[in-house]
Amino acid sequence: MTDLRGNIAIVGTAESDLGEVAPEMSPVDLMAQGTVRALDDCGLSLKDVDGLFVAASQTRMAAMSLAEYLGIQPSYFDSTQIGGSSFMAHLTHAQAAIAAGLCETVVVAYGSTQRTIGRATASAREPNPYEDPYKPMMPPSAYAMAASRHMHEFGTTREQLAQVAVSAREWAKLNPKSFMTDDLTIDDVLNARMVSHPFTVRDCCLVTDGGGAIVLTTPERAKDLKRKPAYVLGTGETITHAMISQMPDLTTSGAATSGPIAYKRAGVKPADIDVLALYDAFTINVLLFLEDLGFCKKGEAGSFVEGGRIGPGGELAVNTSGGGLSYCHPGMYGLLVLIEAARQIQGVCGDRQQDGVELTLAHGNGGVLSSQCTVILGSEATL
Amino acid sequence: MSEAAEKSPLAIFREHCDKGELAYQTGPDGTAIYYPRVMAPGTGSTDLQWKVSKGLGTVYATTTLFPRGADPYDVSLIDLDEGYRMMSRVEGIDPLEVKIGMRVKVRMVPATDKEASYPVFDPAEG
Numbered sequence: 001m002t003d004l005r006g007n008i009a010i011v012g013t014a015e016s017d018l019g020e021v022a023p024e025m026s027p028v029d030l031m032a033q034g035t036v037r038a039l040d041d042c043g044l045s046l047k048d049v050d051g052l053f054v055a056a057s058q059t060r061m062a063a064m065s066l067a068e069y070l071g072i073q074p075s076y077f078d079s080t081q082i083g084g085s086s087f088m089a090h091l092t093h094a095q096a097a098i099a100a101g102l103c104e105t106v107v108v109a110y111g112s113t114q115r116t117i118g119r120a121t122a123s124a125r126e127p128n129p130y131e132d133p134y135k136p137m138m139p140p141s142a143y144a145m146a147a148s149r150h151m152h153e154f155g156t157t158r159e160q161l162a163q164v165a166v167s168a169r170e171w172a173k174l175n176p177k178s179f180m181t182d183d184l185t186i187d188d189v190l191n192a193r194m195v196s197h198p199f200t201v202r203d204c205c206l207v208t209d210g211g212g213a214i215v216l217t218t219p220e221r222a223k224d225l226k227r228k229p230a231y232v233l234g235t236g237e238t239i240t241h242a243m244i245s246q247m248p249d250l251t252t253s254g255a256a257t258s259g260p261i262a263y264k265r266a267g268v269k270p271a272d273i274d275v276l277a278l279y280d281a282f283t284i285n286v287l288l289f290l291e292d293l294g295f296c297k298k299g300e301a302g303s304f305v306e307g308g309r310i311g312p313g314g315e316l317a318v319n320t321s322g323g324g325l326s327y328c329h330p331g332m333y334g335l336l337v338l339i340e341a342a343r344q345i346q347g348v349c350g351d352r353q354q355d356g357v358e359l360t361l362a363h364g365n366g367g368v369l370s371s372q373c374t375v376i377l378g379s380e381a382t383l
Numbered sequence: 384m385s386e387a388a389e390k391s392p393l394a395i396f397r398e399h400c401d402k403g404e405l406a407y408q409t410g411p412d413g414t415a416i417y418y419p420r421v422m423a424p425g426t427g428s429t430d431l432q433w434k435v436s437k438g439l440g441t442v443y444a445t446t447t448l449f450p451r452g453a454d455p456y457d458v459s460l461i462d463l464d465e466g467y468r469m470m471s472r473v474e475g476i477d478p479l480e481v482k483i484g485m486r487v488k489v490r491m492v493p494a495t496d497k498e499a500s501y502p503v504f505d506p507a508e509g
Contacts, residue, residue, distance in 0.1 A: 129393055130418045133492070133501040134472045136458045137448055145444035145460060152444075152483040196458075197447040197479065243418075245460050245470045250444050 004095040005265060006383045008106075009222040009229035010342040012042030012215035018328045019179050020115050021209040027058045028069050030111030034213035035070060042215050043226040044105060049215075051076040051103030053094060055086035056110055056211075057123040057331055066109055076103035082239065083366025084279055086110075087214075087335040088373030092235040094216050104218060108338075111211030112330035119207055123331055131243060137196055140204055140282065142244035142368035144196040147284040149250040151198065154299035156287065158198050160306060162189035164283040165202050165325050167311030172322025174312060174352035179208050180326045202325075203283040210330035212339060219383075230342040230360075230377040233268070236261025237373040244368045251299075254372030255292035255363060262361075262374035263294075270294035273376070274357045276316065277341040279334055279365035280323040286310070289363050290318075293374065312352070320344060320352045334364035338375065345379050358382050392419035395433060400500040405436040405489045407467055417467035438489030439464045439507060447478040457481045461504055475505040 014037030016030035031054065039045055052074040054062035063077040076097050080089050087108050094106045114122035125138060136142065150156045166186055172178035184202065192200035222229035236258035241247045263269055270293060278289045287301035295316065296304040304310075310318035321327045321340040328336055341362035343349050358381055364373040390398075392408075396419045399406035408416040408431045410423035415434075422429050445459040457478035461471050473481045474490075487504035494500040 129499075131470050133498065134458050134470055135448070135456070136446075136470065137450075141446050141448060141458050144446035145458070148446060148483060149444045194447075194449045196449070243470070245418075245468050250460075 002099050004099055005233055005267065006219065006231040006378070008095050008098050008216045009219055009231045010214050010338070010377065011217055011222045011225045011227060011229050012038040012044065013212070013339040013342050014038035014041050015177065015212040015336065015339065016111055016210060018177055018210040019208050021113060023116065025113055025116070027056050027111035027113055027211065028065050030113070030209070030211035031056070031066050031109040031213065032069050034111065034211050035107050035109050038107065038213040038215045041227065044215060046070060046072055048105045049107050050074050051094060051097060051106035053078045053090035053106060053108040054110070055079055055081045055090070055332065056112060058112060074103065082371035084281065084332040084334045085364030085366035085371045085373040086332060087338055088235065088362065088364035088375045089237050091216070091232055091338070091375055092237055092373070095232060095235065098218060105221065106216040107213050108216065108335065109211070109213040110332060110335040112332065113209045114331045115207055115209045119331070128243070139368050140196040140199055143282040143284055144199045145244060146250040146288070146369060147198050150284060150287065153251055154302065156302035158190055159186050160302035161198065161203055161283040161287070162186040163305045164280065164286045164310070165189045167305065167308055167314070168280060168319055168323040168325040170308070170311040171320050171352060172326035175322045175327055178322045178327045179206050199282060205281045205324035205329035205333065206326070208328050208330055210328045210336070212335055214335065214338060214342065227348070228346045228379065230345040231380070231383060232375065233378045233382060234262040234264070234266030234376045235374065236265070237371070239371045241370050242367060247369060251288070253288045253292050253369050255289050255374065258372045258374040259293040262376050266376040266378070268359060268376060273359050273361045274317070275320060275341065275344040275354050275360045276318045277321070277337045277360065277362045278319060279337050279363055280319055280325050281333070281365060283325070285365055286318065288369070293361065293363060317354050320349060320354065334366070337364060338362045341375070341377050345377055388421065392421060395419065397499050399435065400491055400502065401494065403491050405438050405502050406433055407436055407463070407465060408432060409434055415465045415467040417469055434465070436463055436465055436489070440487055440504070442473065442481060442483050442485045442487060443468060445481045445483060455479070461487060472503045473506070474503050
């Protein structure tokens with residue numbers, strides 16, 4: 001198999017408008033905003049883009065819509081849609097496409113106006129005769145059941161879940177783009193409005209508008225651009241199920257498969273990673289991914305995160321942006337997970353920038369713990 | 384040439400529900416299959432048998448939903464004794480009292496003008 005290690009780099013990143021955007025902005029407006037900002041970030045232009053990767057819940061044929069809007073005819077395009085981890089999958093597919101010579105400079109873009117138009121409209125649920133009669137609130141109820149199982153098997157507590165939200169909030173205070181920056185305590189999380197037990201609304205990601213884009217290109221081209229490249233060292237992707245009732249084991253996610261594939265391709269191990277960006281749709285996600293990606297043993301993530309260990313000044317920097325829990329969550333948050341992981345390598349994270357970052361891990365999650373995609377990024381020194 | 388299906392897996396499942404039966408399928412090796420399909424997952428075998436479950440199972444995972452302005456209710460994943468897992472609702476007790484490991488027994492909610500018959504569970508005696 002072709003060695004794809006470091007064959008492409010993230011060279012430009014940008015968020016679109018975030019939070020609550022102007023009335024009647026469309027998802028494609030936001031994608032285009034992200035695209036021109038990300039190109040400007042690295043010093044490339046639309047004329048350079050010959051690969052376009054797009055996924056969104058509000059735009060079924062997303063690559064088509066964005067290509068038209070941008071006024072380009074890319075030679076290669078991909079609208080793989082596996083939920084919030086789609087953009088990590090796009091990176092794997094871009095690696096293959098660029099290695100095959102099908103394109104050279106790729107934009108990966110996303111946009112959502114789910115806060116403005118309402119979540120039910122932005123991601124309408126497909127009819128499902130085996131779930132609909134029970135009126136699960138999806139996705140929270142699926143993740144809540146995973147949490148119930150984690151609590152049952154390992155003694156994980158609601159306080160430990162809440163700690164994940166509290167650490168995310170502490171990071172969010174260091175990010176000027178964060179949606180929520182008020183003080184948040186473990187008691188605040190526990191006493192917030194119950195949504196789907198054991199989750200209160202503060203165990204659940206934000207519902208915001210937003211989007212953005214990243215620009216990827218070859219190492220040769222990356223060298224001459226404005227930012228330090230974040231090289232794609234290794235990726236891994238897997239799908240374990242679509243419906244939560246079909247997930248093989250609710251306490252072990254597909255990250256236990258995608259992580260080791262990514263580590264092997266990158267030639268690194270968990271202890272080498274400087275900063276983690278984990279898709280925190282719900283507090284339980286971070287516990288599952290810390291375990292499944294090898295940062296602690298199965299069942300021990302609850303005690304692992306206690307005492308602010310994953311917050312600012314803690315032993316392990318996790319979700320330095322503030323995450324989907326406090327920074328931004330437009331519905332398919334994976335693109336923003338990748339952006340933070342790339343920016344920590346580029347050294348452009350301001351108050352939350354960690355020192356000496358050479359390796360970061362971005363982990364994407366889609367559906368109801370259904371698709372899991374891991375991406376390991378490295379600085380030039382790691383090539 | 385393969386013959387066209389006369390009924391969908393869902394239609395057959397619902398016919399059983401209307402008779403008060405919780406149906407599932409088995410593959411050639413006896414593996415239980417749920418939700419009903421036209422082929423066995425993993426092998427592709429179309430040699431499937433329909434079976435009627437005894438309707439006894441154990442709560443595998445559970446959550447209580449708190450809709451605004453309405454009563455809380457349960458959603459659980461149930462492991463049926465025949466070896467498959469399904470989403471359902473445990474009724475008849477406070478939803479927060481539904482516990483993992485609890486034994487439950489199926490009951491069919493009758494069809495209405497708006498909704499087909501579907502299976503729910505009650506705590507099992509003993």
